[in-house]
Amino acid sequence: MRNVYIRGVGMTKFGPTQSRLEEMMYEAAVQAMSDAAVEDVDAVVVGAMSPESFTGESNISAFITDYLGLVPKPTIRIETASSTGAAIFDGAFFALASGFFRNILVLAGEKMTTLGTAAATRILSEVLSPQERRQGGTMPALAALVCRAYMHASGCPREALTYVAVKNHRNAVKNPYAHFQFPVDAARVETSKVIADPLRLYDCSPMSDGAAAMVMTTDKTPIRVAGIGHGTDYVSLAQRESLTSFSSTRVAAQKAFKLAEIKPSKIDIAEIHDAFTPFELIGCEDVGFFDPGTSWKEILKGETALDGPLPVNPSGGLKARGHPVGASGLAQIIEIVWQLRGHAGARQVGKPLRYGLTQSVGGMATSNIVTILEKTG
Amino acid sequence: MRNVYIRGVGMTKFGPTQSRLEEMMYEAAVQAMSDAAVEDVDAVVVGAMSPESFTGESNISAFITDYLGLVPKPTIRIETASSTGAAIFDGAFFALASGFFRNILVLAGEKMTTLGTAAATRILSEVLSPQERRQGGTMPALAALVCRAYMHASGCPREALTYVAVKNHRNAVKNPYAHFQFPVDAARVETSKVIADPLRLYDCSPMSDGAAAMVMTTDKTPIRVAGIGHGTDYVSLAQRESLTSFSSTRVAAQKAFKLAEIKPSKIDIAEIHDAFTPFELIGCEDVGFFDPGTSWKEILKGETALDGPLPVNPSGGLKARGHPVGASGLAQIIEIVWQLRGHAGARQVGKPLRYGLTQSVGGMATSNIVTILEKTG
Numbered sequence: 192m193r194n195v196y197i198r199g200v201g202m203t204k205f206g207p208t209q210s211r212l213e214e215m216m217y218e219a220a221v222q223a224m225s226d227a228a229v230e231d232v233d234a235v236v237v238g239a240m241s242p243e244s245f246t247g248e249s250n251i252s253a254f255i256t257d258y259l260g261l262v263p264k265p266t267i268r269i270e271t272a273s274s275t276g277a278a279i280f281d282g283a284f285f286a287l288a289s290g291f292f293r294n295i296l297v298l299a300g301e302k303m304t305t306l307g308t309a310a311a312t313r314i315l316s317e318v319l320s321p322q323e324r325r326q327g328g329t330m331p332a333l334a335a336l337v338c339r340a341y342m343h344a345s346g347c348p349r350e351a352l353t354y355v356a357v358k359n360h361r362n363a364v365k366n367p368y369a370h371f372q373f374p375v376d377a378a379r380v381e382t383s384k385v386i387a388d389p390l391r392l393y394d395c396s397p398m399s400d401g402a403a404a405m406v407m408t409t410d411k412t413p414i415r416v417a418g419i420g421h422g423t424d425y426v427s428l429a430q431r432e433s434l435t436s437f438s439s440t441r442v443a444a445q446k447a448f449k450l451a452e453i454k455p456s457k458i459d460i461a462e463i464h465d466a467f468t469p470f471e472l473i474g475c476e477d478v479g480f481f482d483p484g485t486s487w488k489e490i491l492k493g494e495t496a497l498d499g500p501l502p503v504n505p506s507g508g509l510k511a512r513g514h515p516v517g518a519s520g521l522a523q524i525i526e527i528v529w530q531l532r533g534h535a536g537a538r539q540v541g542k543p544l545r546y547g548l549t550q551s552v553g554g555m556a557t558s559n560i561v562t563i564l565e566k567t568g
Numbered sequence: 569m570r571n572v573y574i575r576g577v578g579m580t581k582f583g584p585t586q587s588r589l590e591e592m593m594y595e596a597a598v599q600a601m602s603d604a605a606v607e608d609v610d611a612v613v614v615g616a617m618s619p620e621s622f623t624g625e626s627n628i629s630a631f632i633t634d635y636l637g638l639v640p641k642p643t644i645r646i647e648t649a650s651s652t653g654a655a656i657f658d659g660a661f662f663a664l665a666s667g668f669f670r671n672i673l674v675l676a677g678e679k680m681t682t683l684g685t686a687a688a689t690r691i692l693s694e695v696l697s698p699q700e701r702r703q704g705g706t707m708p709a710l711a712a713l714v715c716r717a718y719m720h721a722s723g724c725p726r727e728a729l730t731y732v733a734v735k736n737h738r739n740a741v742k743n744p745y746a747h748f749q750f751p752v753d754a755a756r757v758e759t760s761k762v763i764a765d766p767l768r769l770y771d772c773s774p775m776s777d778g779a780a781a782m783v784m785t786t787d788k789t790p791i792r793v794a795g796i797g798h799g800t801d802y803v804s805l806a807q808r809e810s811l812t813s814f815s816s817t818r819v820a821a822q823k824a825f826k827l828a829e830i831k832p833s834k835i836d837i838a839e840i841h842d843a844f845t846p847f848e849l850i851g852c853e854d855v856g857f858f859d860p861g862t863s864w865k866e867i868l869k870g871e872t873a874l875d876g877p878l879p880v881n882p883s884g885g886l887k888a889r890g891h892p893v894g895a896s897g898l899a900q901i902i903e904i905v906w907q908l909r910g911h912a913g914a915r916q917v918g919k920p921l922r923y924g925l926t927q928s929v930g931g932m933a934t935s936n937i938v939t940i941l942e943k944t945g
Contacts, residue, residue, distance in 0.1 A: 192666050192667045192668065240626075241620055241626060243618055243620040243621050243694070244620050244621075244626070247694065248694070249617075249618060249621070249649065249691070249694035249695050250648075250649040250694070250695035250696075250803070250930070250931045250934060250935070252647070252648060252935065253648070253649065253695075253800055253803060253930065253931055253934035253935045254803055256800050257800070257801075257802050257803045257804075257934070261800075262800050262801055262802055263799045263800050263801060263815060263816060263819045264800060265658075265797075265798035265799065265800065265820075265935075266648070266798075266800055266935060267646050267647070267648055267655050267658070267659060267798075267935075268646065268647045268648065269644050269645065269646055269647075269659075270629070270644070270645045270646075270647065271627075271629060271630070271643070271644050271645065272626065272627040272630065278644050281642075281644070282644060282646075282659060282663075285662055285663040285666045285668060286659075286662040286663075286666075288666035288667070288668065289569045289662045289663075289665035289666040289667075290569045290665070290666075291569065291662060291665065314626070317620070317624065317625070317626035317627070318626050318627035318630075319627075420642075421642035421643075421644075422640045422642065423630055423633050423634070423638075423639050423640050423641060423642065423643055424634075424639055424640060425634050425639055426627070426630060426631055426634045438640060439640060442640045443642075553627070553630065554627045554630055557627060557630035557634070558627070558629065558630045558642075558643060558644075
């Protein structure tokens with residue numbers, strides 16, 4: 192198998208926009224191809240969770256490839272709910288590793304704000320167990336269940352959830368691509384409206400529009416894909432062995448670290464899927480940064496702050512960079528690329544960086560993906 | 569890169585059913601895994617064009633992997649409109665060629681009959697150019713435009729379209745998996761109702777439910793994947809260089825034959841995407857079986873009959889085996905596997921077979937895929 196590298200990246204600002212999905216993808220793709228200094232690619236891998244439902248668009252990979260002027264290049268669409276952006280990265284990784292391609296454009300996007308929040312919430316809830324949906328299980332409702340179980344088992348206080356929101360908003364202030372470029376203080380978080388107890392408004396990522404793109408290659412560049420892993424879990428929470436840990440993340444992380452031949456302690460920076468603030472705490476444990484039930488203590492000590500020993504979500508995370516569902520997984524990887532390259536502007540982590548990790552959650556943790564990048568140059 | 573082989577296959581009978589999508593996929597997957605004599609696989613690649621629209625199901629790859637009892641194996645969904653079943657084969661091919669996996673379960677299905685024909689026609693038309701849809705361009709309407717252009721340019725008579733329908737129904741009578749297991753004569757075809765002039769009812773494939781599954785492997789088996797290729801084209805017909813040939817097929821075929829290192833004349837049997845009867849004529853030319861504009865003459869001579877020198881659509885094709893859109897591409901490949909193995913029952917082609925080809929059309933020929941299999945054992 193060939194080594195796989197990242198050649199160029201691009202992204203739109205996340206947040207509500209009048210732009211159509213293909214226009215956002217075009218903007219991101221042009222940036223990525225310009226950054227990669229390529230005028231052509233061998234294939235196009237497109238990610239979107241549900242343009243069929245959000246905007247009534249179908250056959251999206253062919254539409255985008257045409258719109259980008261890349262006909263007759265082959266194209267496919269890959270989808271794994273909210274980890275789609277990471278899944279397209281995986282798909283292109285294997286295709287490149289096979290030696291059949293040299294440069295592949297991967298691009299992901301979602302246009303979520305067209306129909307309004309109620310319709311988008313319904314569409315997002317279709318990824319859940321029908322049995323649990325019939326009991327009122329929307330995505331925030333089930334995340335609240337997980338949060339409550341985690342707080343009960345670990346002793347995690349409300350303060351730790353608040354810290355995640357405050358930290359990620361603070362990071363996003365420095366990120367020109369972020370949906371929310373404003374700080375929030377603890378009082379604002381803790382007095383915001385209850386979405387699904389104990390989750391409040393500022394514990395939840397927003398509905399965003401946005402797109403991200405990347406040129407991946409078998410040519411050596413300074414950013415190598417060191418590890419990838421993907422795990423699944425039962426759709427119904429009732430069947431899970433635990434509510435306070437996502438086994439799909441643990442499986443994915445084990446595979447990714449095995450491939451990278453490193454331990455979690457070697458990771459210098461990470462983007463963790465914080466669609467809800469407790470997910471960042473659980474994610475940090477599941478990938479092996481902290482022992483089970485202890486994330487909240489480490490996080491409250493400032494371990495994951497931008498100037499801490501292990502910065503988590505320097506971009507602002509899904510919480511504050513925004514969460515266009517199909518794009519987030521790729522946006523996480525792009526943030527790590529920018530950080531490893533030293534191109535992250537005001538939010539650049541100061542310490543030397545070698546390994547960066549991303550963790551992406553598909554659905555209610557039914558299809559989770561972990562990626563490890565290494566700066567080799 | 570590793571060689572890739574086919575280890576086992578399975579399929580449901582196509583046609584309207586009360587079974588749900590996951591039940592059909594389960595039935596096909598159990599057959600394929602039993603045929604492959606494996607109890608586990610390393611990954612699951614799921615194909616469906618639009619369960620979101622047809623039945624309101626989302627996150628389909630995680631649902632299916634759970635339903636099959638294959639948690640925590642990684643899974644993705646791949647989609648390329650009506651060539652989806654072939655695209656998942658491609659995706660798994662590259663993943664296997666990379667050496668990261670040994671056995672991958674690919675399974676594809678579509679549940680199209682739930683909402684009725686009018687709604688399904690609307691969903692299928694979403695793959696087309698919005699500009700052409702606004703002019704009344706449904707899928708049959710645009711296929712009729714292509715048909716008219718082809719007949720005008722080549723001199724193809726109505727009789728040749730009829731022959732395709734009659735031949736494919738005749739083959740399907742011998743196929744227990746076929747949606748339509750009854751013969752039609754020329755008079756019945758030519759007096760059937762006009763769908764979009766010159767296309768009549770029996771020129772069009774039906775809305776079908778169905779699923780197909782396959783275990784692909786890097787272990788040597790008697791059926792090797794010799795070549796694959798994928799090409800795209802402009803979504804709008806108005807931008808095409810030709811209406812009487814699909815350049816996406818030509819690009820795909822050139823790649824597949826180059827990889828297989830053979831000429832089209834070496835192909836012994838083929839499944840060609842006959843969603844509409846003229847597509848079989850055009851497809852046979854685009855993959856290189858016959859010169860442009862001459863398919864109809866060869867077909868009327870019986871060249872592609874089950875007992876002819878180059879049997880095309882021994883299964884009955886999309887026309888008569890049925891066309892559950894996400895599954896058809898994989899069903900085509902499975903028919904070739906059965907034929908190469910000598911397992912095709914009453915429709916088994918009598919002559920010795922070495923190479924078989926499939927051609928699959930995504931959307932209005934925006935994402936076409938050609939696959940070549942070789943019997944090596």
